[in-house]
Amino acid sequence: MAHSAHSARSARTARATRIGVFTAAVLSVAASLAGCSTAGTAPDRAGAAPAERPLLTKAEANRTVDAYQKANNRANAERSPSLMAKAEDGAVLAMDRAYFTQIPALDKRDVANNLAPFVYVHRTFYIPPASSNADWFLVRAQGAQLTHGKPGKPWSKDIRFLVFKRSGDGWRMVAARDFSGSDLAKAPHVALDGAGLMKIADPGTKIGGTAPSRLPELVADLWVTGGRDTPLADTSARRTGRSWYTERADNLSGHAWVDFKKAAPHTGDVFAAKTADGGALVLSDSAVDETFLAKDLQSYINLGDSDKPFVERDPDAHMYKVVRHYVQTELGIISADGEPAVYSIGTQVTKVDATPTTDI
Template identity: 80%
Template sequence: MAHSARSAHISRGTRIGLFAAAVLSAAASLTACSTADSAPERAGAAPAERPLLTKAEANKVVDAYQKVNNQANEERSAALMAKAEGGALLAMDKAYFTQIPALRKSEVEKNLAPFLYVNRTFYIPPASAKADWFLVRTQGAQLTHGKPGKLWSKDVRFLVFKRSADGWRMVVARDFEGADAAKEPHIALDKAGLMKLADPAAKIGRTAPSQLPGLVTDLWVTGGPNTALADTAARRVGRSWYTERADNLDGHAWVDFKKAAPHAGDVFAARTADGGALVLSDSAVDETFLAKDLQSYISLGETDKPFVKRNPDARMDKVVRHYAQTEIGVISADGKPAVYSIGTQVTKVDATPTPDI
């Protein structure tokens, strides 16, 4: 992923400006990638059936991913990144590359620094499940002189690799971080040590895994006043986008969020040992700013401008930011949902200049 050294929680940019406030913008969070040992096979466990792929093969998939990702980061190449990633994650990293000319050089160098995924544990479904994805529990580390260096942090990251027509692609990467690292669930395994899948559409208690993206986007659209989501740091930050949406607009523009069609619409769910589910998914929202009168206008921020090819410095009557998101959450055994990390990246900006008077 681009932004390899970034933490996986939401990163809120400065706001769009009104009138003479040529302020700006939402860049966004994302994180990325790293190496090492595969988990040991369970002693004495006689395989009941064939896995989707072996742990050795999965380890090679991750190795190949990091190599291509690091090269794509070095070359700032979206085309090369497409050989490592897919889905919403690829859309987010392509957008980050678009923003690079407007970002601080030191920030870009840090985010795109060479990395490895270490301390790997693989969760692989049985081939009979007809799944096209597997899960990796890992940590990120610096790549120093060709070898694993210092860990980014004690945070734990889960990666989803999905099989495409021409190979494996990473499509979601999200963390359990800080105090929430203790909330990481144990993945349920069958007698052969293979991951038990959860049907995204099947309810656990009152909540199906497929409902997580909608619960997340509702934080943006309504603030989630009656949300079923448990109180977590990620939920609180998500709600802040709604409660702070009009900050710095001085009453000169309307702003709101609407749920949008997700880039991929993937929901990946694994059973947890306590009967719940670990869920990784993608979602999307649009943020619309509309000037209230002929004396008001909207100024694009610097990190929005690379997305607007025609007159990005003009005074705008309407601006729409399109955001792609990925999230990781847990459905408890009694059906209570919680979200622990949300990655948000603006992927497109539509801007309408004010009319000539």
């Protein structure tokens, strides 16, 4: 997958710079994100005598992450969506496929950095009991560059949580987001049972007044309404998401309308693990559509460079209407009192629909 110092473009939020809309031509560039992975192993809990069988052993989970990194790095090296599908699935795979599509229009140095070989180090595994009927497990790790076959120092102090989900022929990484900066202290302790196995939270069951399954809706609402009346706590990620709403008309010079609407999530997965303090750690995916519409036939829209690879017919034409489809992944916490907070949001354009003025 494309990495921006992490795996699955999932660790960074790329902001699409504004489309230009004028009576004269204006060009803007939409940025993207990337993802990475790294390797390191946390020891099994000493003296733990599991009362029941885990979904998989920690040794098996560790080999799963190793295999993921190998497949991901190979896919990055070959810029291959089909190879990436052997490492990832769900919203993360959709985001990386889209990033590969954009590569011809992106800065070569940024691409090389985003797709550089990586590993996950300092790993800790959270594995549910087989009796839970869960089909996923959680990894806490840090990312590092892979140099001459060996992992270097972690590229930052960021803490990444990754979800691996069972598919027909193995495991795929389906979600990965970070706690970073001043939010590092908010990274929770995952609740374990007496056998050292992860306690899963039912996404649809409320904690206080909020179910974990609400997180995607609350995140999408930041784009659609600016989070008006949102119960989300004030975090850096919330402020960044809201800025897409407050800055949506920048550079349009009054010649076009623009708005965001909630869209059906690419996968709609919500993964929730209970935390030691009675809340839940949540990773999920959401989606929004951004629509630009010229206000009159004398105005038109120019696509940003990184939008053009998605448009097969006349990408350089003057457009009357442009719709950007975004897939998002998010990491948040529902507190024991039911207060939701989002700490990381990844956003990637995955499709662009454009209508030339000549079609009007």
